[in-house]
Amino acid sequence: MNTRFYLVFAALSCLVSVAFGAFGAHALKAMVTPERLTVWHTGVLYQMTHSLGLFMLVAASAWLAPVLQKWAARFLVAGIIIFSGSLYLLVLTDTPALGAITPIGGVSFLLGWLLLALAALKKQA
Template identity: 40%
Template sequence: MNGRWILATGGGLVALATILGAFGAHALQARLAPDRLAIYETAVRYQFYHALGLLAIGLLARTMTETPWLRASAALVTVGIVLFSGSIYALSFGAPRGLGVVTPLGGMALIAGWIVFLVALLRA
């Protein structure tokens, strides 16, 4: 992933989080139990946080020397968003609880992505 694709991915994920947040606030409030709606909102919130961070990674990749560390960071954060928020979205809609094992894998990918980002900054 180069800087342009990192920015595009981050922008797309922010847009999707905006859509999903609005959907949750307007369409799901009457359809999901309060505990499931809270779970859904957690997925939206984490998607927003990390997608905004992905935009920061993309901006740095465009302004400083793009490195394999920045690309790896972006890839890990992207995978983390998909696994972490994606599994939480699915669980909020009643997916089998066994899918819950995916959530911490996504969390670990997010943490690893931000650690790799730190390494990229320290090596720059």
């Protein structure tokens, strides 16, 4: 697994999450409905949570089966991009159809966490 890539991705994703949270709380607040602002903040929350999860996954490398860890990381990254990204685009473009893509990101998150659990269970001592 390319741990440097995942550490850099997680750090930059946390940075974007903080920036987008501030943007939503200040600039975006005046431009969109309260319902759309809630959607935006859901994207921010999930992005931050799963970015921190990605940090945890890298930090726990010694206790994880490598192949499953790699796939867990890939699914968490995909989830961050697809889930949060689709919500951000939905709000910025006012395109509700993008909401149909969001569950794909949610499933990616679920698979990432499941694979992380399996990676811990399958690690040979």
